[in-house]
Amino acid sequence: QDIWLYLYLTWFRPMIKWLLRKVLGTCELQRICHGYGGAARTKKIEKSLKLSKYKPLQEVTSADVQFDVDQRVQEILQIKGVSQEKDPGFAPLLRACMVQIRGYQSLIREVEGVRGQAYSSDNQEHENMLLQLWDLLMPDTKLESRITKQWGDIGFQGDDPRTDFRGMGMLGLHNLFFFADQQTDLARQVLQHSHHPKYGYSFAVVGINITSLTYSLLVRGKLRTHFYNFPRTPRLSHFHLVYCHLMVEFDKFWLAEKPRDVMEFNRIRNKFEKKLLSLLRDNSTVLTGSFMEKLEQS
Numbered sequence: 001q002d003i004w005l006y007l008y009l010t011w012f013r014p015m016i017k018w019l020l021r022k023v024l025g026t027c028e029l030q031r032i033c034h035g036y037g038g039a040a041r042t043k044k045i046e047k048s049l050k051l052s053k054y055k056p057l058q059e060v061t062s063a064d065v066q067f068d069v070d071q072r073v074q075e076i077l078q079i080k081g082v083s084q085e086k087d088p089g090f091a092p093l094l095r096a097c098m099v100q101i102r103g104y105q106s107l108i109r110e111v112e113g114v115r116g117q118a119y120s121s122d123n124q125e126h127e128n129m130l131l132q133l134w135d136l137l138m139p140d141t142k143l144e145s146r147i148t149k150q151w152g153d154i155g156f157q158g159d160d161p162r163t164d165f166r167g168m169g170m171l172g173l174h175n176l177f178f179f180a181d182q183q184t185d186l187a188r189q190v191l192q193h194s195h196h197p198k199y200g201y202s203f204a205v206v207g208i209n210i211t212s213l214t215y216s217l218l219v220r221g222k223l224r225t226h227f228y229n230f231p232r233t234p235r236l237s238h239f240h241l242v243y244c245h246l247m248v249e250f251d252k253f254w255l256a257e258k259p260r261d262v263m264e265f266n267r268i269r270n271k272f273e274k275k276l277l278s279l280l281r282d283n284s285t286v287l288t289g290s291f292m293e294k295l296e297q298s
Helices: 002-024 028-035 038-051 055-061 069-080 090-115 124-137 149-154 161-165 170-182 184-194 203-219 236-257 262-280 290-297
Strands: none
Touching: 028 038, 028 069, 028 090, 038 055, 038 090, 055 069, 055 090, 069 090, 090 170, 090 203, 090 236, 124 149, 124 170, 124 184, 149 203, 161 170, 161 203, 170 184, 170 203, 170 236, 184 203, 184 236, 203 236, 203 262, 236 262
């Protein structure tokens, strides 16, 4: 298998590209830009750039290399011998793809930065966010003290929620807070579902697990399908919106599965992930929901 891959990359692929260039008079990047749209176009451009023998093209897909996108587009046009007069639409399409590729890389770095922050009880901002989370989800119930069994009412495991954030760091709290703050009614509805007498689950713990899933989909490149179907550069708030969508969908999925008990969580979570991955393999997929329209408007 490795031999066939080597032969394809070093001989068959270059030969096919050369023949198509001679016959059609266009390079692979041009054919992709004019032959595809949305996420399919950007994914194929990304793959073509990554497999290129030219370093300036390869660098576009490297998060570690900084460059000016407009200058790099002009450099690629020169390397590929593309005339803007003959093909005026190519450069804008290529630039749009490159902006999306770099934007996704930037989002990963931003998310990693938040995830890398450990929750600290000595950090007043961390403490305030946690206390506000309680107020947003439980407006009619006063928290008796910072360390209390009451935290179990919103799905934390012990008396001090700090310990539940170890795996995902502050990203877990940021996701939960965004959900409760920006989609308050939905968050309270999901919390209410989590108290179901037969199919209940720990809201906050599951929420942090969904943070882990959303993060995994992002860094594995699976969310490219979603974000590459939007023309704007994604920001952290857009990641939070995807998280909100997955929280709502997982809540529906969990209740529809009618689990015997919470011990079935891993099975149902894995089944949910497989469903998501299948959905994201379709390049037309956009993770939608009534509140996801904010992503298009922001």
